[in-house]
Amino acid sequence: MTPRGRRPAGGDTRGAIAAAAREEFADRGYDGTSMRAVARRAGVDPALVHHYFDGKPALFAAAMDLPVSPSALVAGILEGDPACLGERLAQTFLRAWDDPANTPHIVAMLRAGMTHDAAGRMLREFLTTEVFGPVARAARPDDDPSVPLRAGLAAAQMIGLATLRYAVPHPPVADAPADEVARRVGPVLQQHLTE
Amino acid sequence: MTPRGRRPAGGDTRGAIAAAAREEFADRGYDGTSMRAVARRAGVDPALVHHYFDGKPALFAAAMDLPVSPSALVAGILEGDPACLGERLAQTFLRAWDDPANTPHIVAMLRAGMTHDAAGRMLREFLTTEVFGPVARAARPDDDPSVPLRAGLAAAQMIGLATLRYAVPHPPVADAPADEVARRVGPVLQQHLTE
Numbered sequence: 001m002t003p004r005g006r007r008p009a010g011g012d013t014r015g016a017i018a019a020a021a022r023e024e025f026a027d028r029g030y031d032g033t034s035m036r037a038v039a040r041r042a043g044v045d046p047a048l049v050h051h052y053f054d055g056k057p058a059l060f061a062a063a064m065d066l067p068v069s070p071s072a073l074v075a076g077i078l079e080g081d082p083a084c085l086g087e088r089l090a091q092t093f094l095r096a097w098d099d100p101a102n103t104p105h106i107v108a109m110l111r112a113g114m115t116h117d118a119a120g121r122m123l124r125e126f127l128t129t130e131v132f133g134p135v136a137r138a139a140r141p142d143d144d145p146s147v148p149l150r151a152g153l154a155a156a157q158m159i160g161l162a163t164l165r166y167a168v169p170h171p172p173v174a175d176a177p178a179d180e181v182a183r184r185v186g187p188v189l190q191q192h193l194t195e
Numbered sequence: 196m197t198p199r200g201r202r203p204a205g206g207d208t209r210g211a212i213a214a215a216a217r218e219e220f221a222d223r224g225y226d227g228t229s230m231r232a233v234a235r236r237a238g239v240d241p242a243l244v245h246h247y248f249d250g251k252p253a254l255f256a257a258a259m260d261l262p263v264s265p266s267a268l269v270a271g272i273l274e275g276d277p278a279c280l281g282e283r284l285a286q287t288f289l290r291a292w293d294d295p296a297n298t299p300h301i302v303a304m305l306r307a308g309m310t311h312d313a314a315g316r317m318l319r320e321f322l323t324t325e326v327f328g329p330v331a332r333a334a335r336p337d338d339d340p341s342v343p344l345r346a347g348l349a350a351a352q353m354i355g356l357a358t359l360r361y362a363v364p365h366p367p368v369a370d371a372p373a374d375e376v377a378r379r380v381g382p383v384l385q386q387h388l389t390e
Contacts, residue, residue: 113363114309120363128365148367152359153379156368160355164347168308168315170323172343173351184348188383 014052014062017042021063026118030060030125057130064109067101074131078138085139085193086154087186093158094178103166110159110167127155139193154192161185209247209257212237216258221313225255225320252325259304262296269326273333280334281349281385285377288353293373298361305354305362322350334388349387356380 020042024033035056039046053059057071073096077088097106112119128151136151161181164173173181215237219228230251234241248254252266268291272283292301307314327346335342356376359368368376 111309114306114358124359124363124365128367149371149375149379152365152368153356153376153383155365156355156359157352157383158355159358160351160353161348163309163354163358164319164351168319170319170347170350172323173347176344180344181348184344184387188348188352188386191383191386192379 013044013048017044017049017052018059018062021059025060025063025122029118029121030056030123031129035059057126060126060130064105066105068096068099070126070131074134077135082139082194083190084186085135086188086190087182089135089154089189090158090182090185091178094182097162097166098178106162107167110162124155127159128152131155132158136193139190150192154189157185157188157192208239208243212239212244212247213254213257216254220255220258220317224313224316225251225318226324230254252321255321255325259300261300263291263294265321265326269329272330277334277389278385279381280330280388281383282377282381284330284349284384285353285380286373289373289377292357292361301357302362305357319350322354323347326350327353331388334385345387349384352380352383352387 017038021033021038024038024041028037033056035049035053036046038059039049042049049059053062055071058069060066061069061071073092077085077092080088096102109119109123113123114120128148132151132155133147136147136154140147140150161173164170165181166174212233216228216233219233219236223232228251230244230248231241233254234244237244244254248257250266253264255261256264256266268287272280272287275283291297304314304318308318309315323343323346327350328342331342331346331349335345356368359365360376361369
C-alpha cells in the first residue's frame with residue numbers, strides 16, 4: 001500500500017515522524033518497532049525516515065525527547081580497555097544523568113516505566129537491546145548463553161541507582177560525588193558483565 | 196496529653212493501631228515515626244502498642260500489610276559466615292519475593308514508592324534503616340563512613356532486581372531460576388558491602 005497523499009505538509013515532517021514513532025514504540029515496544037512501520041504510520045516514504053534519523057536508536061531518542069543519544073554514549077563505552085567496561089558504563093551514564101537538562105527526563109521515564117506496562121516494556125527493551133546487551137556482548141564470548149541475564153542484572157543495578165539518586169532521592173546515594181559512585185558501581189557492573 | 200477516652204472500643208485495637216501507624220509513617224517517614232507517636236494518633240497507651248507489636252519493624256510490616264516480617268529475614272541473613280552475607284541477602288529476599296503471596300505487595304510498594312514522595316521516603320528509610328544498613332554494618336568496621344553509601348548501592352541493586360523481575364518483567368531476569376539470580380547477585384552485593 002502506498003502511503004501517498006498522507007505525507008504531512010509543510011516543514012515539520014521530522015516532528016510528524018517522531019510523533020508516529022512515539023505511538024509505534026508505545027504500541028509495539030522497542031524491539032517490535034521498525035523504521036518501515038513508523039514510515040507507514042507517519043504516511044511518509046521509509047527513505048525519509050532514514051533521511052532524518054540515523055537508525056532506530058536515534059529515532060527513539062527523538063521520540064522520547066531525550067537530550068542525548070544513548071547510542072553515542074554506548075559507542076564511547078565500547079572503546080578502550082574491556083577490563084574497564086563497567087567503570088566507563090557507570091561514569092558515562094552518571095555524567096549524562098547528573099546533567100540538570102537530563103535528570104527530569106530520567107525521572108519521568110522511570111515513573112512512566114514503573115506505572116504503565118507499555119512504557120515499561122519499551123524502556124526495558126530499549127535499554128537491553130541498545131545499551132546493556134551490546135556492552136555485555138562486548139565483554140563475553142559470542143556464544144555465551146548468560147549474556148541476556150548478565151545484561152539484565154547490570155541494567156537492574158543502573159535502574160536501582162537512578163531510582164535512589166534521582167526519582168526517590170536517598171541522601172547517601174543522591175548526594176555522593178559521581179566519581180565515588182562510579183568507582184563503587186563500576187567494578188560491580190564489571191562483575192555482572194564478565195564474572 | 197493523656198489520650199483517655201479515645202481508645203477504640205471493641206476487638207480491633209490492633210487494627211486501629213496499624214491504621215494509625217500507616218498514617219504516621221506516611222506523614223513522617225519511617226525514621227521520623229515513633230511507637231509513642233503512633234500510640235498518640237491511635238488514642239491508646241504506648242504500652243498497648245508494644246503489647247501488640249514487637250518493635251517498629253513489626254509495626255511497619257503490619258501497617259503495610261506485609262505477609263512476612265523483614266526483621267526476621269534480616270536476623271537470618273546476619274547469622275553465619277560474613278563472607279556469604281551477600282549471597283544470603285539475595286537468596287533470602289528472592290525466596291520471599293518469589294512467593295506468589297508476596298509478589299503483588301512488592302509490585303504495589305515499588306509503584307507507590309516511585310510515584311508518591313511520601314511512600315518513596317518511607318520505603319527507602321525502612322529499607323536502609325532495617326535491612327541494608329544493619330547488613331552493611333555487620334560487614335564493615337563500626338566507624339566506616341562508607342556504610343550508608345554501601346548500603347544504598349546494595350539497596351539499589353535489589354530495587355532494580357525487583358523492578359525487572361516483578362514490576363516490569365524483563366524475561367531474562369524474570370524467568371531465571373532464583374538460585375541462578377542469587378548466585379550472580381550475591382557476590383555483587385558482597386562487593387558493595389565489603390569491597
